[in-house]
Every structure is written in C-alpha cells, then in structure tokens.
Amino acid sequence: MENKALCAICGEGHVTAQTREVETEYKGTKALLPMHYQLCDTCTSDYAGMAESKLNKRIVMAFRKQVDGLLTGAEITALRKQYQLTQAQAAKLFGGGPVAFSKYENDDVAQSEAMDTLLRLVRRSPAAFWALVEEKGLQTEIAKPQSPLRSMSKVVSITAVRAEVGSPDPSYNPREFRRRSFSHGAVPCLQ
Missing domain, CATH: 1.10.260.40 (lambda repressor-like DNA-binding domains)
Known part of the structure; x- marks a missing residue:
C-alpha cells in the first residue's frame, strides 16, 4: 500500500495530488494554466500546500514572462x-x-x-x-572552449531607413519585437 500523507484539514483522510486547468488573465491575455493542489479522500477538502503553492507561483510567473515578452x-x-x-x-x-x-x-x-x-x-x-x-x-x-560556440537563436536582419525631415519618428518597441520573434515554449493562450 502506498503511504499517503494525512489531510491537513481533517487529520483523518489521505490526500492525493491533483491538477486542474484554471483560466488566468494577465494584461488582457488569457490562458489555461495547470494548477496543482491536494484532495482529501475523507472530507473532500482541496488545498494547495507549500510545494503546490510554489509550483503554481512558478507556472503563473512563466506565463507572465511570456506575456511581457521576456525570456x-x-x-x-x-x-x-x-x-x-x-x-x-x-x-x-x-x-x-x-x-x-x-x-x-x-x-x-x-x-x-x-x-x-x-x-x-x-x-x-x-x-x-x-x-x-x-x-x-x-x-x-x-575559459574559452576549444571549439567555437554557436548561437542558438535565429539571426534577424534589420535595415535602417532614414526618415524624411518632418515625418514621425518610427521607434523600436522591444516588447513588440520579442512577441513577434517568440516561437517556442509558448503557453496556449485564449483570445
């Protein structure tokens, strides 16, 4: 028999790890994120302990980094x-x-x-x-390695064009650039 932890609420039942998809919104972007918790087989209480809370915080932070265009x-x-x-x-x-x-x-x-x-x-x-x-x-x-390191990302070519006098100044928006170039490790987003 598996040695399960006792419920922190009732002290009688045993808890099992559970995961539920929860809709989360940050800066207008919605996503379904897996949230972790414990479920008691006796009192049916569900709660997130310290380990689950830490994992849930990291999942939300990763989603926020993605929305903010950060690595x-x-x-x-x-x-x-x-x-x-x-x-x-x-x-x-x-x-x-x-x-x-x-x-x-x-x-x-x-x-x-x-x-x-x-x-x-x-x-x-x-x-x-x-x-x-x-x-x-x-x-x-x-120390420099013996074999040369190669870059792990795509090379992006940008051509600068001088604007005419009096025309609006086009500005570089790093967040927009990152959103367009972000291609892997994405969390499924809902629009």
Whole structure:
C-alpha cells in the first residue's frame, strides 16, 4: 500500500495530488494554466500546500514572462548552458545578485527588461559574450572552449531607413519585437 500523507484539514483522510486547468488573465491575455493542489479522500477538502503553492507561483510567473515578452526560465537555463556557465558565474558576469539566475531559471522572479535585453544579445552573439567576460575581468574564471560556440537563436536582419525631415519618428518597441520573434515554449493562450 502506498503511504499517503494525512489531510491537513481533517487529520483523518489521505490526500492525493491533483491538477486542474484554471483560466488566468494577465494584461488582457488569457490562458489555461495547470494548477496543482491536494484532495482529501475523507472530507473532500482541496488545498494547495507549500510545494503546490510554489509550483503554481512558478507556472503563473512563466506565463507572465511570456506575456511581457521576456525570456522564460528554460530559455535562460539554455543560454547559461550554451556558454557552460554555473549560476554563480552567470550572476558575476551579468549581475543581479548571487542567486539571481536560480530565481530567473526557476521562474521565481522575472528579470528586468534591461537584463533580458543583455541576455538576448549574448545569446545571439558569442563575440558580445566574450567582450562582456573581458569587460568584467573574468577571463581566468570563464575559459574559452576549444571549439567555437554557436548561437542558438535565429539571426534577424534589420535595415535602417532614414526618415524624411518632418515625418514621425518610427521607434523600436522591444516588447513588440520579442512577441513577434517568440516561437517556442509558448503557453496556449485564449483570445
């Protein structure tokens, strides 16, 4: 017989892990997100314990990052592994504090837009990464690999056109650019 935990509400029944799709809205975007909870077989109470609450918070944060056009935790992990960095090395190189990358990668917190832009730049450009390593003086701690690293993202070509005098100034919107170029790891959205 499986050793199940006792119910925190009634203390008599045993709880089982459950998942339910819950509609969530953030900044006008709706999505069905899997929310985790415990269900008692005696009193039929359902509740989210500490572990379920932490997991649910991370699921919601990942959805919010996607809506805001920020890199997801999985994308940040892939970037760090692309350059064979530990989380501590990534924190020294990019800033954000000693445990920042653990929090970014686990979707505990969202990185700032400036941090996201820097991460996207080095993801696209190994030359920018190595220039940053040199700028921070971390050449001895972060050694160049024998084989050259290749960028894991698509190359985007942008052509600049000078506007006529008196015409409105077209401005770059990084969030709109990210939304258009975001292609994988998407949460199904409802419109």
